[in-house]
Amino acid sequence: MLIDFIQQIFNGLVVGSIYTLIALGLTTIFGIFGIAHFAHGSVAMFGGYLTYFLISALGIGLLPSFILAMAAGALLGIVLERVAYYPVRNAPPINSFIIALGLTLIIEKLNLLAFGVDQVIIPTPLVNVINVGGVTMPELRIYVLAIAAILVIGMTLLIQRTWIGMAVRAVAQNRAAAVLMGINVNSVSMFVFALSSALGVAAGVLVGALFAVAPGVSSGLVIKGFAVLILGGLGSIPGAIVGGMLLGVSEAFAAAFVSSAYKDVISFLLMILVLLVRPEGLMRRSSR
Template sequence: MLELVQQITNGVAIGSVYVLIALGLTTVFGILGIAHFAHGSVSMFGGYLVYVLVASQGVSLWLAIPVALIVGMGVGGLIEFLAYRPVRNANHINAFIIALGLTMMVEGINLQLFGADQVVIPTGFDRVFEIAGVTIPETRLYVILAATVLVIAMTAFVEGTKTGQAIRAVAQNRDAAILMGVNVRSIPLIVFAMSTMLGVAAGVMVGSLFAIAPGVGEAMVVKGFAVLILGGLGSIPGAIIGGLVLGVTEALAAGFLSSAYKDVIAFVVMIVVLLFRPQGLLGGAK
């Protein structure tokens, strides 16, 4: 029993990272209909940035993280303005191709700026907490807490603010939102800024828990899209549930079945869910 609880705890930590990645993807997809493949690479850019600030420049982690989040918002806005806005009214395939090209470009920029070596963000969080026999390393605890805070903050923003209402209005019916006086030109900018900020937070978590290296962002975005499909396209609660389900499934598969096939088993679970609920766990039926 203790082992099961420990494995679930392990899974919740990695699942929290998946949740943040998937939240960013689902908001962009749900509201703008764009499959933003470069999201993982941009997230890792944020992780690299924190690493450089902390390890090379001696900046405090607590200062480096907000700086990276703000830079991430700016980068997200720029991506929307320069890459996706020009094809906003064009065929969907254009945005799709831009997303692929952007992924390669951002990966290349990361490689040029930060090199090919893997990097681990030095946090100094070495303590280990034990609760009823279940151990939780300090970094994992902070990852879970930070993800929870970000999810609550995002939900509050989307549900409780005027801008959030405008975002939801655009997601539901863009034309009606225009008629109601919503400034639809600014909404994509805000969505991308918010989405990229969440991605950067996930990148920092990956860099602190594990490591950032070329290719990690691409792997994360694949997991993010799996969560998106599992939870239901465009559904924020679906992304949260889906991320946790994927993380816990991976941990249980590696712990109780075979670590060699943990990714396969996680995706098998996803397929099984989709067989019974094609719209995903919390996606709306069409």
């Protein structure tokens, strides 16, 4: 029983780490622009497809492909910001909302056109399984957890310890004051989109290696990402980390101890509960 309990926590953390990566991108973009960037899941899938293409068609190694895809994701993020969101930055919020919906469709269909309808699994050489006292941990899942952890820590350091990170936080706190302090809001917004999209691509690659990249996966990811945002608090980075892990583990527990048919229902019940009891999210101070 204890072994199963620990196994379920491990199962949940692996999936939760992917939710966290998705949510981090969503939450930073939301924190700065107040945009619900629905196309984020499609950007993630684009990254998964691209990595697969680099590996299978061009014969590039897994790690270089991963890094190249993240770079391409960052570039795509900048293009999206410039072409889609920048022109409506001063318009009513409904404009960017509709643009977000349109972008989702456009990127999703472009993925279909470029990469086809078949599901794609990113090949990895990681097939070993480590058994610790009955708890089985496939190598690939350990790598997924580790890569997610490195990216999350890297992102936190970037936001907390660097000049550009400080600028991002300043714009999130008070845009007008940040402008007055001489921060170039344009470059901050491009930076945020680049960073978020690169993280999204990383999530897409991990999903592609662990499960599969396929049409329809992106909408599921983005829904889970927003659920994490509500759990952790909109715009909160620690909230995205805690919320992602919490969602992953609660889904695993729901399937294990309640019913697999209600797995998704229970995670959304949790979300509703948070909205009722602590609407600002688990990790945000209510004063703001």
